[in-house]
Amino acid sequence: MRMVFGLVLIVGLGLAGFAVYMAKSYIQGYQQELANERAQRAPAIETVEVYVADKPLKYGEVLRKDSVRLTAFPRTSLPEGIYETYEALFPEGEDEPRTVLRSMEKNEAVLAVKVTGPGEDAGLTSQLERGMRAFAIKVDVSSGVSGFLRPGDRVDVYWTGRVNGDNTRTEGNSQGDVTKLIETAVKLIAVDQVANGDTTGAIIARTVTVAVKPQQVAALAQAQTTGRLSLSLVGAEDDTVAEAIEVDQRSLLGLTQVPVAQAEAPAPVCTIKTRRGSETIVSQIPCTN
Structure with a gap:
């Protein structure tokens, strides 16, 4: 009787172990398939954390720490002039904040062309190259x-x-x-x-x-x-x-300038004077020069 009970126990444990093994294999296979499907459906996009406006910002408004926040941005779509660190955006800290030159909406990236230098206001000097x-x-x-x-x-x-x-x-x-x-x-x-x-x-x-x-x-x-x-x-x-x-x-008016005709200069006349007694006679001769 004891032998029969022991045999039944061994068979039961074997069946239970086999069932656990099969369940584990099934779950692992399902998880692997799910991971493969997710990898094919949504390829990984490399991102970079950049500073964006945390609220709408208007021209002339002072840019402070509570006006911005870090958020993930696709690396391949980064615009020029972004700020990735607090030190780059506020090199002098809160003592010399930047000023907004162009309006920005919430979640819009903070760009160098849209803000002044540290400690500068939004006057004309900041817009002169x-x-x-x-x-x-x-x-x-x-x-x-x-x-x-x-x-x-x-x-x-x-x-x-x-x-x-x-x-x-x-x-x-x-x-x-x-x-x-x-x-x-x-x-x-x-x-x-x-x-x-x-x-x-x-x-x-x-x-x-x-x-x-x-x-x-x-x-x-x-x-x-x-x-x-x-x-x-x-x-x-x-x-x-x-x-x-x-x-x-x-x-x-489409008017043309008509040149004025120049009058021809008269030909030079050369003469010679001859005195005969008290009379002076003027005679015309050919010019030699």
């Missing part, structure tokens, strides 16, 4: 493109003035009232006292501020003193180079 200067041009509704100019736009600058006619000619042989293109694709950095490039409404400005080189500052100052400046808006994606343009009243 090395070697560039700010120069103000007086405008009105007509010369300022009807108020559709915004900071960040590019414009061509035309000069209209009078060229004196006393032996003075421009490169295009113009005279009188002349309009000439003097600067091309000049960048606007402010319209009146507005330097925010996110401005959407029309601004009827009295002055616009452009970023130009020192030599261009002198040329624009001379042009503004001697005539009237007008602006022409350049398209956002227009990379063409404007040719030299110069128009006066004569070329505008």
